[in-house]
Amino acid sequence: MIEVEQLRKQYGELTAVDGVSFTARPGEIFGLLGPNGAGKTTTIGCISGLLQPTAGRVRVMGHDVVRDGTAARQALGVVPQEIALYEDLSAVENLKYWGGAQGLRNPLLGERIRQVLELTGLEDRGADQVKRFSGGMKRRLNFACGIVHQPQVLLLDEPTVGVDPQSRVRLLELVRAQARAGACVLYTTHYMEEAETLCDRLAIVDRGKVIAAGTLAELRSMLEQRDLLRLSGVFQPAAAREAVAPINHIEVLQAEENLMVLSLAEASRKLPAIFAALEAAGADVRGTTLTQPSLESLFIKLTGKELRE
Amino acid sequence: MRFIWISAIKDLRRARRDPFGFATWLGIPLLLGVMLTMVFGGNGAPLPKGRLLIADEDHSFASGVLAVAFAREPLDKMLVVERVNRREGRERIDRGEASAFLVIPKGLQQAFLRNQPFRLQLFTNPSQRISPQIVEETLSIMVEGGFYVQRAAAAELRTVDAGQSAAIGAVYRRIMSLRKGLDPPLIDLETQTIQEKKQPKSIAAIFFPTMLFMSIWMIASAQAADIWKERALGALRRVAVTPARLSAFLAGRLVFVALVFGGVTLAGIAVARWLGGVPVANLPVSAAWATLSGTAFYLLMLLLTMQASSQYAAHVLVNLVAFPMALVGGCFFPFDIMPGWMADIGRLTPNGWAVGQFASMVSGPLDARGLATALAALVGVSGPAFLLALRRLRRSFAI
Numbered sequence: 001m002i003e004v005e006q007l008r009k010q011y012g013e014l015t016a017v018d019g020v021s022f023t024a025r026p027g028e029i030f031g032l033l034g035p036n037g038a039g040k041t042t043t044i045g046c047i048s049g050l051l052q053p054t055a056g057r058v059r060v061m062g063h064d065v066v067r068d069g070t071a072a073r074q075a076l077g078v079v080p081q082e083i084a085l086y087e088d089l090s091a092v093e094n095l096k097y098w099g100g101a102q103g104l105r106n107p108l109l110g111e112r113i114r115q116v117l118e119l120t121g122l123e124d125r126g127a128d129q130v131k132r133f134s135g136g137m138k139r140r141l142n143f144a145c146g147i148v149h150q151p152q153v154l155l156l157d158e159p160t161v162g163v164d165p166q167s168r169v170r171l172l173e174l175v176r177a178q179a180r181a182g183a184c185v186l187y188t189t190h191y192m193e194e195a196e197t198l199c200d201r202l203a204i205v206d207r208g209k210v211i212a213a214g215t216l217a218e219l220r221s222m223l224e225q226r227d228l229l230r231l232s233g234v235f236q237p238a239a240a241r242e243a244v245a246p247i248n249h250i251e252v253l254q255a256e257e258n259l260m261v262l263s264l265a266e267a268s269r270k271l272p273a274i275f276a277a278l279e280a281a282g283a284d285v286r287g288t289t290l291t292q293p294s295l296e297s298l299f300i301k302l303t304g305k306e307l308r309e
Numbered sequence: 310m311r312f313i314w315i316s317a318i319k320d321l322r323r324a325r326r327d328p329f330g331f332a333t334w335l336g337i338p339l340l341l342g343v344m345l346t347m348v349f350g351g352n353g354a355p356l357p358k359g360r361l362l363i364a365d366e367d368h369s370f371a372s373g374v375l376a377v378a379f380a381r382e383p384l385d386k387m388l389v390v391e392r393v394n395r396r397e398g399r400e401r402i403d404r405g406e407a408s409a410f411l412v413i414p415k416g417l418q419q420a421f422l423r424n425q426p427f428r429l430q431l432f433t434n435p436s437q438r439i440s441p442q443i444v445e446e447t448l449s450i451m452v453e454g455g456f457y458v459q460r461a462a463a464a465e466l467r468t469v470d471a472g473q474s475a476a477i478g479a480v481y482r483r484i485m486s487l488r489k490g491l492d493p494p495l496i497d498l499e500t501q502t503i504q505e506k507k508q509p510k511s512i513a514a515i516f517f518p519t520m521l522f523m524s525i526w527m528i529a530s531a532q533a534a535d536i537w538k539e540r541a542l543g544a545l546r547r548v549a550v551t552p553a554r555l556s557a558f559l560a561g562r563l564v565f566v567a568l569v570f571g572g573v574t575l576a577g578i579a580v581a582r583w584l585g586g587v588p589v590a591n592l593p594v595s596a597a598w599a600t601l602s603g604t605a606f607y608l609l610m611l612l613l614t615m616q617a618s619s620q621y622a623a624h625v626l627v628n629l630v631a632f633p634m635a636l637v638g639g640c641f642f643p644f645d646i647m648p649g650w651m652a653d654i655g656r657l658t659p660n661g662w663a664v665g666q667f668a669s670m671v672s673g674p675l676d677a678r679g680l681a682t683a684l685a686a687l688v689g690v691s692g693p694a695f696l697l698a699l700r701r702l703r704r705s706f707a708i
Contacts, residue, residue, distance in 0.1 A: 048550040050708050070552050078550045084543030086319070088326040093319070100315035101551040129326070145547075 001025055001184055002047060002153055007056035009042050009208075016042040018208040019056070024186050024201075026152070029179045031199030032188040033295060039208040040188040041081065044157045047186065048078050060153050074103070077151030077183075081158045083138045084145075087131040091122055091141050094130060095148050102149035109148075116144040119174065136167030143174055154178050156187045160194065172198055192296045204299060211302045220293050226251075227267035228297035229274070231260040232287040243281035247273055253300055263301055312553040316561020317568070324569065334528045335573055338520035339580060359408030360389045361444050362398040369418035371455075376413070378451060379444070387443055402432045409433045409444040421455060513585035518668040519643045521577040525570055525603040526640045526660060530631050532566050533610035536706075537620040545707035555702050559695065563604055570603030571596065588672075594680065595670040602663035605687055608694035609659065615701045639664035659690070 002024040009017040017039040024030035032040045045051035047058050049065045049072060058065045063072040085094050095113045104112060117123045120140040130138060143159060156175060160168045175198060179185045189195055195202055196216060203213040212219055226249075237255040244250055244262065247270060254261035260278075264270060267290055278285055291297055324331065361379055365372045379390045388408070393401070395412055402410040412430040420427035431448060433441035539545050548558050574596045581587040589595060610627060617623035635641050637654055638661030644652040655661040666683050669676075 045708070050546060050549055073550060073552045076550065078547065080543050080547060082543035084547040086323060086542065086544065088323050089319070093322055097315060097319045098547070098551070101312060101548060101553040103552055105311075 001059075001061060002030070002186055003057075003059040004043070004047065005057045007043065007046055007058060008054045009039075009046055009051060010054045015208055017046065017053075020203075020205065020208070020210050021056075022203050022210065022213060024153075024184050026184045027179055027182050028200040029175065029185040029187055029198055031195045031202040032186065032205055033190070033192065033195045033199075033202055033299075034188075034205035035190055038190075038205045040190075040205060041157055042208075043205075044078075044155050044186070044188060048076060048155055049073055075152045077102075077146045077149065077154045079143050079146035079154070079156045079159050081161060083142045085130050085138060085142060088129060090127050090129055091117065091133075091144075092126040094141065094145060098145040099148040104149050112148050112150070116148050119177070120144045121170065135162060136164050136170075139163050139167055139171060140174075143171060147174075147178060150181075152183060154183045154185045156185065158188055158190070160189070160191065168194075192294065192299070196295055202295070204295070204302065206299075206303050212298065216295075219295060219298055222298060222301075224265070226263045226265050226293060226297075228253075228291040228293070228300065229262040229264065229267045229271075230289040230291065231262070231274075231278070231285050232258060232289075233283060233285040234258060235260055235278070235283045236281065239281040240278055240283050243277040243283075244274055247277065250274075254304055261300060263297070310557070312557040313561045313564060315553075316558050317564040320562060320565035321568065324565075330531070331528075331569070331573075334531065335524050335576060337527070338523040339577075341520060341523075343584075359387060359441070359443065360391060360406070362391050362393045362401060362407045362410040363413065364393055364395040364398045364411070365413045366395065366415045367413050367417040371418035371421050372413045375417075375451060376411075379447065384443070384447060399432070402434060405434055405436060407434060409441045411444070411448065511585075511587070513581065514587045514672070515643045515645050517577075517581040517585065517587045517589075518664050518671065519639055519641065521574065521581075521599060522602075522640045522660060522664045522667065523635065524573050524577060525599060526606060526631065526635050528569060528573065529566070529603055529606035529610050530627055532562075532569070532607055533614045534620075534623060534627065536562075536611060536614060537623055540706065541620065545702070549703075549707045555707060556699055559699055559702065563607070563695070566607045567600055567604045571600040574599040574603075590673060591670050591675050594675060595667060598663075598667055598670055598683075601684075601687055601691075602660075602667070605663075605691045605694070606660065608691055608698060612694050612698050612701070615698065615706050634658050634660055637661065663687075 002022075004023070005021050007017055007020045008015065020039070020043055022030065032043060034040055042051065046053045047060065047065065049069045052066065060072040061075040063069075063075065065072045086097070089097070092113055095116065096109065099109045099112060113126075114123075117126050120143060122137060122141060122144070125133065125137065130141065133141065139159065139162075143156075146156075147154065154175075159175075160171055163171065172194065175185060175187065179200075187195075187199060199216070201213070201215050202219060203210045204219070205211065212222060235255065235257055237257060240260060241252050241255050244252065247264070249265055250270070251263040252260070253263050262274070271288070275285060363376050363379070365376055376390065376392070378384070379388055391407075393410075398407075398410040398412070401407050410432040412432075414428070414430070417427055417429075419425075429448070429452065431445060433445065536545075545555075545558075549555060577599075578589050578592065578596060582589055610631065613630060614623040614627055617626045637651060638658035639647075639652075639655050640660050644655060644661070644665070647655065656665050670680075
């Protein structure tokens with residue numbers, strides 16, 4: 001279990017994490033979703049004991065990470081964002097080293113190495129040097145090094161960045177398997193689709209703060225089943241806002257010279273009225289994208305910007 | 310404790326995958342050493358001109374004749390004569406800075422004129438062969454000649470003064486023709502070969518400590534830079550989030566570099582002994598000293614490299630500091646062939662001090678007290694360097 005209470009981390013004047021609180025339970029995958037620079041990696045750093053929190057408290061399996069750091073780290077497995085492997089060593093040698101760092105000894109270490117190599121599909125490549133691996137294989141081995149000691153709590157910091165689709169599917173399945181085995185998994189990502197398909201519960205973070213949290217269903221309900229309509233072209237922002245305002249239950253999320261983002265129910269039925277109003281306001285609509293309610297639309301609704309910005 | 314060995318084994322495995330790197334670090338100094346030895350003509354070849362130190366305590370006409378004889382042809386082509394006092398002369402011959410040291414005690418002229426026994430003292434340098442022998446032979450001839458002069462012209466000699474040296478020469482030549490049947494000379498030459506100390510015997514021996522420490526210095530520098538590779542990999546961050554301690558990680562690296570330095574030192578000594586013919590005294594202590602010195606160099610360079618803001622800056626910083634220190638501190642050129650002022654500065658650098666200690670250990674008897682002091686100094690530098698490096702790792706470098 002991970003318990004984070006009012007966590008704050010400051011670097012001089014910059015507040016990277018500002019009052020973040022959440023609890024992740026055993027057997028569940030808890031997602032931290034947010035754009036780059038939102039404070040996800042800093043939060044992971046504080047949970048893993050790498051960074052000293054400025055304020056607040058973090059407990060891992062009941063152990064305070066500041067006061068009882070060694071016990072907390074014994075329960076932790078971390079899969080870092082970068083591929084933290086020795087490329088001149090073989091896969092087995094890497095696993096021996098990282099397993100040894102976690103305190104595993106033979107024969108248990110040997111048995112666990114065999115298991116994780118099989119789990120990650122690298123059983124035939126154990127003796128090969130890592131520098132001969134593809135990017136996806138390195139990612140899988142990076143994951144294997146994080147779980148070789150069967151951690152109770154697993155921290156995954158954007159583990160699928162730069163991974164090919166096949167390896168991504170395989171990695172996500174590995175993460176699910178860890179949760180099914182009873183591990184508490186904290187997963188950070190800026191990929192909305194990953195968070196939607198993988199996480200049992202989520203916290204959406206932006207600029208160091210949690211702006212929404214709950215299960216996927218709870219978060220979707222915040223959108224009230226409203227669609228997201230994205231229009232590209234040439235607009236006079238103020239005039240365009242005024243023109244669409246009379247249309248029932250429409251909310252303008254974003255109005256710029258070349259982009260308008262609207263939130264509304266049953267958008268497909270209201271498209272003709274919207275186009276007519278915008279044309280009357282002198283707008284030239286060149287493209288239209290209609291999106292069903294999703295985490296991305298929730299993020300845009302809450303922050304007024306896209307997740308990948 | 311267990312993680313120290315796990316870390317050291319990891320580094321040994323990494324090193325095993327790059328044998329070319331180690332071969333280069335060992336091979337370059339070896340190649341340079343062999344070339345320099347060949348260029349300078351190793352195998353104990355003497356220096357081209359000997360140096361004779363003379364302490365004239367008699368300050369008389371007779372002692373002047375004796376001293377001046379060495380500065381005349383053909384000896385002046387083989388010897389440089391220098392006047393010194395007894396203390397300075399003894400110190401310099403002990404340091405191996407001259408081929409021979411002649412002491413003319415007070416009373417030579419009086420003994421000579423009164424036909425009394427007298428003793429000259431000659432100290433010779435055991436590391437040189439030809440120059441001391443020339444001095445000894447020449448002196449023997451002169452002592453013998455002096456005796457004949459005593460025998461044949463003692464009465465006339467009492468009237469001789471400084472302006473009549475030509476007359477002495479004439480008497481000497483006459484006496485030389487009568488040498489058969491005369492008694493043995495009363496003036497005796499006592500020759501002492503001083504106890505050999507820390508004097509390298511050949512060019513190979515002079516260059517051996519330098520070449521070995523060049524290897525050690527290069528390896529220490531390269532291994533210190535490796536911490537940046539581990540940081541870039543994210544390995545340091547990963548270690549920091551495991552129950553293993555960063556102190557164990559750093560200690561593991563020390564064990565690894567110590568094993569490397571030990572191996573390189575033994576290989577270097579083997580090459581020097583069996584290929585270069587260099588005698589190596591106090592082998593275990595000398596090897597241990599080179600190994601410990603290398604480990605201390607590694608810690609100092611690690612500390613330095615971790616102060617940089619980037620891997621590139623670390624590379625530049627280490628080169629800026631390490632290269633001049635190697636150049637001046639006896640890791641490129643031996644102190645023996647440097648200008649005196651440069652050697653004096655070089656001996657003050659950490660590497661210069663360590664090279665000097667090593668050169669003393671391999672070339673002479675061991676001074677237990679000096680060794681204990683040197684080891685204490687080494688530990689005194691390495692301990693704080695380890696703690697400072699660990700602090701840097703924990704606070705910022707590893708995270």
